[in-house]
Amino acid sequence: MIRTLDATKFNIIANDPEVKQWIGYNEDAVVDLTNVISDINNYCLLTDDEDGGYILHNLGDGLYVAHTLSLKSARGQPMADLMHEGFQFMFTTTDCLEISTLIPDGAIAAERWAKFAGFRNTFRRESFFNLNGNKVGGQFMTMTYSDWVYKAPKLKEAGETFHSFIEENIGHPNHPDDDIHDRFVGATILGCEENNAAKVINQYNRWALLAGYQPSTIVNASPLVINIGNALIQQTNGSMEILKVFEEHS
Numbered sequence: 153m154i155r156t157l158d159a160t161k162f163n164i165i166a167n168d169p170e171v172k173q174w175i176g177y178n179e180d181a182v183v184d185l186t187n188v189i190s191d192i193n194n195y196c197l198l199t200d201d202e203d204g205g206y207i208l209h210n211l212g213d214g215l216y217v218a219h220t221l222s223l224k225s226a227r228g229q230p231m232a233d234l235m236h237e238g239f240q241f242m243f244t245t246t247d248c249l250e251i252s253t254l255i256p257d258g259a260i261a262a263e264r265w266a267k268f269a270g271f272r273n274t275f276r277r278e279s280f281f282n283l284n285g286n287k288v289g290g291q292f293m294t295m296t297y298s299d300w301v302y303k304a305p306k307l308k309e310a311g312e313t314f315h316s317f318i319e320e321n322i323g324h325p326n327h328p329d330d331d332i333h334d335r336f337v338g339a340t341i342l343g344c345e346e347n348n349a350a351k352v353i354n355q356y357n358r359w360a361l362l363a364g365y366q367p368s369t370i371v372n373a374s375p376l377v378i379n380i381g382n383a384l385i386q387q388t389n390g391s392m393e394i395l396k397v398f399e400e401h402s
Contacts, residue, residue, distance in 0.1 A: 153237045154198040159189035161202040165221045174259050175221075176282050195246065197238045199230040206238050214249030216242065220265065235269050236305055243300050244343040247351060250297070256281050256290045263291070270303045271295045297355050301339045302332070310338030314392075321394045322383060333365065340368075345390055349376055 156162075165171055166183040175183060188207060189196045195208040195216070204226025207219040222231050242248040253271055255263045271293035278289040301307060311334030336359050343352025349370055357367040366381035376387045377395065384395040 153234055153241065154200065154202065156196055156198055157190050157192065159184070159186040161198055162189050162196060162205060162207070162221065165204065165223055168223055171221050171223070173284060174256060174262065176256075195238075195242065197234060197241070199226050199234050201226065201230065204231045204234065206234065208238075208242060208248070208251065214247050216248050216251045218251050218253040220253070220262065231265075239269070239295070239300055240304060240306070240342070243297055243304075244339065244352065245346040245348055248297075249351075249355075250294055252292060252294045254281070254290045254292055256283055257288045258283075266293050269295070270299055272299065297339075298359065301335050301359075304335075304339070307335040307338035307342070310341050311335055312338075314338070314341050317392060318380075318383070322397055333363070336360070344376060344378075344387055349373070349378070353378070 162185050163183060166175060166185055172183055185207070188194060188209060191210075193210040195210075196205065197208070198205040204222035205220075207221070209217040209219065211217060220231075239251070242251065251271075252274070253266055255266060272295070274292050274294045276289060276291045279287040281288050281290050308331060314337050315334065336356050340352045340356045343349065350373075353368055353370060359365075360367050368381070369379045371377040371379050371384060378385050378387070381398075383397045386393050386395050
């Protein structure tokens with residue numbers, strides 16, 4: 153994954169005839185994405201070969217709009233790899249809480265790809281999007297932080313590793329095995345490793361209160377110390393240690 157502020161590669165992709173027809177520019181206009189790509193508030197991510205990418209346009213308050221552009225050479229595994237890596241980056245490293253995307257009517261491949269990525273339908277508008285001189289409708293789709301947690305790779309394994317660490321140090325499991333809890337814990341661990349503890353712990357706690365688990369609290373920001381209910385955990389340099397185990401009271 154390559155983050156860039158240079159529009160050169162994105163402009164080459166966007167002006168390819170197969171891509172350009174879905175962007176909304178007039179047929180004879182040259183697509184220039186410089187203003188969007190050079191904005192430090194946006195996240196513009198390219199494949200390793202720089203032949204496909206995602207533009208995550210920042211609308212504020214954790215909401216981003218995703219635009220997907222890809223030459224034929226990047227379609228398939230390169231874009232799938234970028235999708236997984238890019239969305240993990242957005243949800244664990246940035247303030248991103250929700251990603252929205254628009255599928256213009258007729259963009260069948262784009263709709264199929266959005267569903268594969270984990271987006272879900274939210275609402276649609278009619279006759280508003282300029283496509284080759286015509287006004288067409290479109291389906292808006294979204295992926296929230298929780299949507300991402302439910303399906304993203306690596307999260308369950310990260311959560312299982314954390315629970316094994318806790319069991320080894322405390323001497324007993326916190327609770328029975330729970331795949332979805334592993335996923336939310338895994339996402340939280342990855343976010344903490346990216347120095348984004350306040351965001352990911354807040355998102356974990358929202359889910360935990362709903363699911364019936366004990367919320368966690370940040371005791372100290374630097375070094376990061378978290379109270380998980382039955383123990384204090386310190387995280388430094390990507391590793392964890394138990395600072396204190398709380399006695400259980402019957």
